[in-house]
Amino acid sequence: MRYKEIFLQENTLITSKTDTKGNITYCNADFIKYSKMTEKELLGQPHNIIRHPYMPKVAFKALWDTIKTKNEFFAFVCNLNKEKETYWVFANVTPSLDNDGNIVGYYSVRRKPSAHGIKTLSEIYKQLNKIEKDKNLSESEKFLVDFLQSNNIQWNKLMIELQNTKNM
Structure with a gap:
């Protein structure tokens, strides 16, 4: 199926909060605008x-493995409203902690992604999807870990570099 693509504006800041299971507890006007859903629906x-x-x-x-350890996570994500x-975002997800340091939810900010990052990650995501379809999630994870190690880079660093790289 072919999806129509829409693009975020430069000043877009899609924000949301979730509980520890990933259920939406807050969504801002930009989230509502791009998801094409009402606050009540979200x-x-x-x-x-x-x-x-x-x-x-x-x-x-990778997202859940990272945020459950109280670390932030960055990614280029393709969403469907x-x-x-289809709309791509550059996402940052951060755990929300209580006074005792326990995770009580998650906070996410999404902004306009770089075109270079989308192009690069689209190719990697295609490979990961093929591995997941032909083999399984474990093999996909192995491919991703091997890819990061062979390029001597961590996931978040790669994402941030792709976001900060101007179109090539």
């Missing part, structure tokens, strides 16, 4: 309500 729903089927499962495994329009 609140209480799993954040993956906007997940595009194009996204490899391993990207979300209620009207079946």
